[in-house]
Amino acid sequence: MEDKQQLAGELVTKSFTWTIKNVSKATTQKHYSEVFLVGDWKWRILVYLKGNNVEQLSMYLEVVDASDLPYLWTRYAQFSLTVVNQLSSNMSITKETKHKFNASESDWGFTSFMPLSDFFDGEQFVCNDKCVIEAKVAVRKVDIKNLGDQGTDSSAPRESEHSSVDSVQFPLSLPVTTRTSEQVQANVKSEQVLAFPDAPSSGEVCIKPTDVPVNPSLVKGHEEVPPTPAGKLMDFRGLGNIEKAFVPLLEEVCLWHPSLIECQKKRSRTYIEWAFTALGRVLHFLKTTKVRDMTPDTCEHVQLLWEELETFKFDLGWLEPYVQAALDVKKLVERAGIVKKQREDVDALEIEVKRLRARLAVAEVDLEVAKRDLAKVEKGFGDTDMNRKLGYGRH
Numbered sequence: 001m002e003d004k005q006q007l008a009g010e011l012v013t014k015s016f017t018w019t020i021k022n023v024s025k026a027t028t029q030k031h032y033s034e035v036f037l038v039g040d041w042k043w044r045i046l047v048y049l050k051g052n053n054v055e056q057l058s059m060y061l062e063v064v065d066a067s068d069l070p071y072l073w074t075r076y077a078q079f080s081l082t083v084v085n086q087l088s089s090n091m092s093i094t095k096e097t098k099h100k101f102n103a104s105e106s107d108w109g110f111t112s113f114m115p116l117s118d119f120f121d122g123e124q125f126v127c128n129d130k131c132v133i134e135a136k137v138a139v140r141k142v143d144i145k146n147l148g149d150q151g152t153d154s155s156a157p158r159e160s161e162h163s164s165v166d167s168v169q170f171p172l173s174l175p176v177t178t179r180t181s182e183q184v185q186a187n188v189k190s191e192q193v194l195a196f197p198d199a200p201s202s203g204e205v206c207i208k209p210t211d212v213p214v215n216p217s218l219v220k221g222h223e224e225v226p227p228t229p230a231g232k233l234m235d236f237r238g239l240g241n242i243e244k245a246f247v248p249l250l251e252e253v254c255l256w257h258p259s260l261i262e263c264q265k266k267r268s269r270t271y272i273e274w275a276f277t278a279l280g281r282v283l284h285f286l287k288t289t290k291v292r293d294m295t296p297d298t299c300e301h302v303q304l305l306w307e308e309l310e311t312f313k314f315d316l317g318w319l320e321p322y323v324q325a326a327l328d329v330k331k332l333v334e335r336a337g338i339v340k341k342q343r344e345d346v347d348a349l350e351i352e353v354k355r356l357r358a359r360l361a362v363a364e365v366d367l368e369v370a371k372r373d374l375a376k377v378e379k380g381f382g383d384t385d386m387n388r389k390l391g392y393g394r395h
């Protein structure tokens with residue numbers, strides 16, 4: 001197993017070589033390579049040596065531990081997969097593609113990479129019962145400028161230090177567009193990819209705030225929704241003190257959506273702190289929450305966070321599709337709950353049926369024993385004249 005990594009322009013590129021031994025003795029359908037890193041992302045190769053329901057060698061690139069990644073994560077990758085010709089390397093077979101990986105498509109590749117007959121023919125691709133697979137993977141290198149770094153605590157980690165590659169899973173930098181609800185739903189999936197625009201959109205619209213500030217005690221769920229997380233406060237662009245964990249997220253979205261600040265400039269410092277804290281809570285939730293953590297209580301929590309945020313009159317057209325996608329998970333969770341309950345009911349009924357069948361089997365045995373005992377007692381009894389035995393009926 002060998003790997004080689006280099007930085008090429010905006011892409012971090014890595015080559016990985018995987019040798020599969022004992023090919024002829026393989027009994028499992030799926031074969032996974034060791035995990036390898038491209039930047040800070042974990043990948044592996046998935047191979048079907050006997051084909052994925054086709055008479056072809058099937059090969060894919062897969063994101064490792066996809067279920068553990070934050071909700072709405074995405075990764076863009078350009079990659080090639082190669083089956084090495086071990087007798088003549090220039091006759092190796094290579095296929096290239098690119099894909100935007102996400103929770104619903106965490107692996108991508110080629111179901112029909114090459115015919116199995118060609119793969120196993122001779123010793124070109126399977127030599128000494130070994131085959132060699134190579135992958136070359138390139139992912140985006142994203143440098144997010146954090147305007148809030150100035151004046152921050154030097155001991156706090158910079159957002160860019162967490163990962164130099166696609167460090168933001170949630171696409172905070174999408175431009176504002178006007179779409180119908182049908183278009184929003186249709187485009188949610190395609191927009192779950194971190195954008196790389198040259199400049200922010202000029203089509204942003206600022207919704208003017210009302211003249212009367214909102215009393216936080218009247219905001220639904222304001223008291224019920226705790227700060228997430230509860231930590232140190234730090235100054236946010238001189239507008240107010242905000243949770244430290246929220247500031248990098250707020251800096252990024254304000255960079256791409258200046259209207260967020262423009263809408264609040266005439267507000268009081270306290271109101272601005274409430275507003276950007278509410279926005280920070282939603283952004284932090286979407287960035288850190290994993291799909292597997294979406295319970296009914298979690299869905300209710302994000303609903304409260306969103307309703308609270310809406311009271312501050314930001315233009316949130318760019319954010320709404322992603323919040324809605326998170327809320328849609330509630331339906332899946334509810335359906336999963338119903339399925340689980342029905343499965344438990346079925347399991348309980350099956351156990352009861354087995355118990356009753358066991359009792360019936362015992363009862364049937366008892367019945368057969370009783371029948372045999374009865375037959376013994378009745379043997380010859382039916383032909384006996386009781387009156388004659390007892391002396392009745394004599395004259």
